[in-house]
Amino acid sequence: MRTALLQSSGRPGSVVENLKVLDEAAGRAAAHGAGLLVTPELFLTGYAIGDGLARLAEPADGEAADAIAETAARHGLAVAYGYPERTSDAAVFNSVQLVAADGTRLANYRKTHLYGPFERAHFTPGERQVVQAELDGLTVGLMICYDVEFPENVRAHALAGTDLLLVPTAQPHPFEFVAESLVPVRAFENQLYVAYVNRVGLEGEFEFVGLSTLAGPDGVARVRAGRAEELLLADADPGFLAASREANPYLADRRPGLYGSLV
Template identity: 50%
Template sequence: MRIACWQAACGSPDVPHLLGRLREVARQAAEAGAELLVAPEMTVGGYPLRPAALAQASEPVDGPHGLEVAAIAREFGIAVLHGWPERDGDAVYNASRLVSAEGVLLANYRKAHLFGEVDRSRFAPGDHGVVQAKLGELTVGLLVCYDVEFPEAVRAHGLAGTELLLVPTALMRPWDVVARTLVPARAFESQLYIAYANWIGERGGLDFCGLTTVAAPDGTWLTREEPTEGLLLAEIDPAVVAKARLDTPYLHDRRPELYRGLPDRLG
């Protein structure tokens, strides 16, 4: 499967404007032969969300912005993974949503590990560790940004059979090491692909570093080094996952009985 990761330039948080940009990028990705477009964290609304933008962008899972994304997917015949603020009662979650090329909702995931006050002041934490869906012949899983920095979160996906982990992100400087080192390491140690799509540019006092990456389970990866908006195209091959799990059998050789009973926290 060919996928496209959108490294998006920061700009206006206006939802119709962002959806218009997403539509154009979906067209470009489909014309490049991609079957899946992966967009950054908070694709709808932008990141970080100020109160007015949050009020405009947040909605239930079946809200009008989600329906517009589904229409974009149908129009260009491409599956879309995008970030958005999900409102559920009084709570708002930092969520990612996967829709099929037919515009059908396949999965919705709420970010479980919230990053600092930029997240905790706005969002409630999700409470589901592994959210998966079938996309063609691939088993795909969803995380958001900071989640991927926890090895146990990615390992849980590896053990559950995820072959392609989709991670919309808003990685800031000076934490470039996450894209350059941690994401490829997570893919290698948990024997799956990771598609990591980031913003580029400055917004709300934050400097996003780009470095959108697709890391493979065999220790190889592609990174968009250009500090500009654009698409990173990559081929996802389930045979590479199967071979990596044979060549480097971390999942098989684990000894979880040694780790039971460890304390939940330090100190």
Template identity: 50%
Template sequence: MRVAILQGLDAAVDKPEALARLEAAAFDAASQGAGLLIAPEMFLTGYNIGPDAVGQMAEAVDGPSAQQAAGIARAAGIALIYGYPERGADGAVYNAAMVIDAGGKPLLNHRKCHLFGDLDRNAFSAGQDLAPVVTIGGVKVGVLICYDVEFPESVRRLALAGAELIAVPTALMQPFDVIAKIVVPARAFENQVFVAYANRSGSEAELTYVGLSCIVAPDGVDLARAGRGEELIVAAIDPAVADAARAANPYLADRRPELYGALTRERA
């Protein structure tokens, strides 16, 4: 399967404009043979927009934007992953990522589990579990959001659940280039998985996003890497490569879980 990342948006847009840009990117990616398009964290509304705006624009998991995105997926024949603010049945607002298959069927909805500073904590409730691994185009896919991927336990859990590709909608800002350049390739290498890291670009209020979206192979090498501005990047994902990486570099097979019990205990 070929995977595409839409890096952007450089300027703040409303939901109709964001969905129009998603539609254009979906057809562009599909024309390049991609079976999956990943858009950034909070793609539909903007990320650094304040708690009031987040609450006003939050939608149910099956809300009107999800229904329109499902129509885009069906029309373009491509699966979609994108970030948005979810209004849960409990009334809480979550920083979420929706996954829709190429036939327009919702596959999963992941709520960001690790909230980043006051920017996240003032606007969102934390997700309470990682979403399950799903299959898209024959590839087993796990989903994390931004700060989630910076916790090695999150990626390792999805890898142990069989994920071959970890999709990460993100909103990485300056001065954290190190995450995109070093941490993300390290997560791919240490878990023998592909990682597709879909970042925003441009500026939003006081934040300047670093861009540098990437699709990284299980050996930690970039298959595709964006620059700083709006861009669509595409690369091929072959599960056989992940299998070969795990045979050559058997981190998962050589684990000793009995040594790691302290990882689940609260820090003193």
């Protein structure tokens, strides 16, 4: 499946403008044959906007979700977008929602591992580790930024059959090594594709470093962004994934009986 990675910080604080940016990117991605567009973490609102996160938060079926569903259906491609999710009990989660090419909402994931005092001050942590959906013959999993840095998280997805793991992120300096080194290793050791899609530029106290990538199960980046806004395209090939899993015995050679001390 051709996957488009939208490396952009959009227009922090403006949902209306970010919907326009997403719509334009979806049009370009679809024109290049993409079946899926992935945005960064909290793309809908911006990341470092303080109390604006709670003010702009919406339910998973809110007005912005409807607008994105319409965008997906009009351009004929699935969209995974990061946003602050408000629930009926007024909790706010750092979430990512996957919408199908016909506008159907397929899956919604809430970030389980909040990074630093900023996120812990503004969000409630999610409690569901593995969230998946079927898309164009692939099992697609959802995760957000810091979550991918915990090997247990990605291994849980591998054991649950995830083929393509989508990771909207807001990765700041000086942690470039996560995009450059850790993400390809996660893809290799778990035999899946990882689409890691970052923000860019200065935003509040953060300097987001870009370097978005789609890493394959061989640990090789299929595409790698620089540090500017960019729309990247790369393929998650189910045939290559099957061959790689056949050749690499990591999951088959596990000895779970030895791992009790991990939990």
